[in-house]
Amino acid sequence: MADYFDLSGKVALVTGGSRGLGRAMVKALAECGADVIVTSRDAASCAEAVAEVEALGRRGWAIPAHVGRWEAIDELVEAAYAAAGRIDILINNAGNAPAVAKSTDMTETLFDKTVGLNFKGPFRLASLVGERMVAQGSGSIINVSSTGAVHPEPEFAVYAAAKGALNIITKGHALEYGPNVRVNCIMAGPFWTDISKSWREEADKTINSAARRIGRPEEVVTAALYFASDHSSYTTGTVLTVDGGQR
Template sequence: MSNIKQQFKLEGKVAIITGSSKGIGKAIARGLAENGATVVISSRDQDACDTVVAEFETAGLKAIGIACHIGKEDQRQNLVKQTVTQLGGIDILVNNAAINPVFGPLEDAGEAIFDKIMEVNLKAPWMLSNRVLASMRERGGGSIINIASVEALTPGMGLGLYSTSKAALLMLTKNQAKEWGKHGIRSNAVCPGLIKTKFSAALWQNEKILQKIEKTLPSGRMGMPEEMEGLVCLLASDAGAYMTGGVYTADGGYMIAG
């Protein structure tokens, strides 16, 4: 076994990160690229992808941008096909893109909202993972990292359908790990707590809610997107070679807060 610094290195690896034009996805993409991977920046807007790619290239990092609405099958197919064509294959998939269009009681959400949440937060990671399977098998293995949420582990208020979609994502992760281990493919889930992103702005921009949350957290503060990088780099690399089917929190102690 090589030394620990070598094990974290990702030179020659290709990583797709969905929803990576901003927030947690962008931070994760940067972390993987800084460790040597060539990253595929992907979000619905090609211009937004290109902006991040230019920023990364200026920093000496390897990146390409491929727009993809992960809720659409033809675009998922194109993302995988283009990545394989341009970069030769796929070693790492980070299913990060997600939506939460509603905040409120379960009974107030319409059926269309339910379908939309499940389409993007659960069906898309399942389908996209299936799509990268062939390339990972060909390359002798790979790492799938599904970004879930502490909401998958304990119910909050007003996020019922989002929580349900993320809880299902954890079981998908475990099934991927169990079924695809024979191909050298590992699958793990990361559950961030409250992280300062546009996605969670409704929570942290409300001073009263933020103070209430931070008061209960052992860390005493919300997290930053960059604080998700280390865990994902571990799970993506040989340093995490024996880690599969796991669910890992990065939540400032939210899950133990009273």
């Protein structure tokens, strides 16, 4: 069965790959044979993630970047192709979810930062990489969204709206870059990561889902590996919910 997730000879770029779900995906990609470019704003954490990739016998590159900024994304793409020569798998994982008590508390700066990192950045990165994937004849783009897009909470409404837009552009880009480039999305529910350390321990008991618990990072990686592998060749434009049956 491991052959279904064989990514030998592939190069992946993972944004927000230095921690949380992104870090778990980076490790899983390398374990399945992929070389991995890791990017986030934290250069030291990127280097740590790359060290894990190299310890698995794969090539890794740490390229720090702020993927909420248009010009930084252009520079990231040039640096990534200069380092690795190609990108076969792009995972748009970076995101943030700042909370405000009410909509009038949302400043223009915070609004732009939230939309920039959660939608504008993934849109621009997928656009640039998608065109190059078309030219090389194949590729897989994986966006990481949130169930907040369909279960929005008032204090996270702008974040939810940006993730909803990411769901929509997944289909748009699948149509634009197909048939040889696939574009899919993982709409993730709550997961235990370093970002969720502030959650109360009781959250596992009170979460309203069929699984009745919060997910573990390793429980999302197989969805990413499926979309990354050639065995998902007939799956594109899809938003896959991984949330433990959230209500």
